[in-house]
Amino acid sequence: MNDARRGNYDSGEDFVLEYGELRFTFNERDFRERCEQAANKLGFVSGRLDDPELEDLVTLSVNGEIQEPASALGEHVNDCWPELVGPSDRSLVHWLRRLVFRSAWLDQRVKEGELDVHFDAELHTFRYVQPDRDGEPVELAPEPSWGRVAYVPR
Structure with a gap:
């Protein structure tokens, strides 16, 4: 039996994701980049986001909602909310978090x-x-894929 314990991912202390015994900590830049990559992989955005859009995406990933949008992306999320939320394992928030965790x-x-x-x-x-x-x-x-409700910058 292998008693070696796997290490936890650590790039900083700004954000924390935990799953079972794993605790992954991220610095702000790392977490923002991983959220953007996840949203791209899911087809919800394409390309690079500007700072206010990225702020809203991180808020969505962390809080599960965007109460006060900082950008058109946040407004789009709120406008499309019924299509983005659903059973917990099928929501956009779940998949953003899952892909951030998986990449780390x-x-x-x-x-x-x-x-x-x-x-x-x-x-x-x-x-x-x-x-x-x-x-x-x-x-x-x-x-x-969330391409059917993708955010397209104006």
């Missing part, structure tokens, strides 16, 4: 030597692979 978990596994990152030149993407399994790729669960 994967990065921590790379840091600890359990995973490597390889570039797939054919697909032009990066993949996580398991070095102790002859580079077998890590298969990640697919995420849903």
Whole structure:
């Protein structure tokens, strides 16, 4: 039995995500970037967000709602709220948090030597692979798309 305990991801103390015994802490920049990447991956936004939009996205990810929007993105979230909320495992907030956590978990596994990152030149993407399994790729669960209610800057 392997008694080695996996480390927790840590880039700062501004934001905290906990799941089971795992406690991941993030500095503000890291968390903001991961929220933006998650929203892009989910098809809710495309490209880079400006500071007020990113502020609203982080507020949504942390608080589960945006009471006082700082941008058109926050207003869009509130206008589309019935389509973004739903059963907890199907809401946009759930998936934003899940992808932020997953990205940090994967990065921590790379840091600890359990995973490597390889570039797939054919697909032009990066993949996580398991070095102790002859580079077998890590298969990640697919995420849903929020493209139908995507935020499009004015």
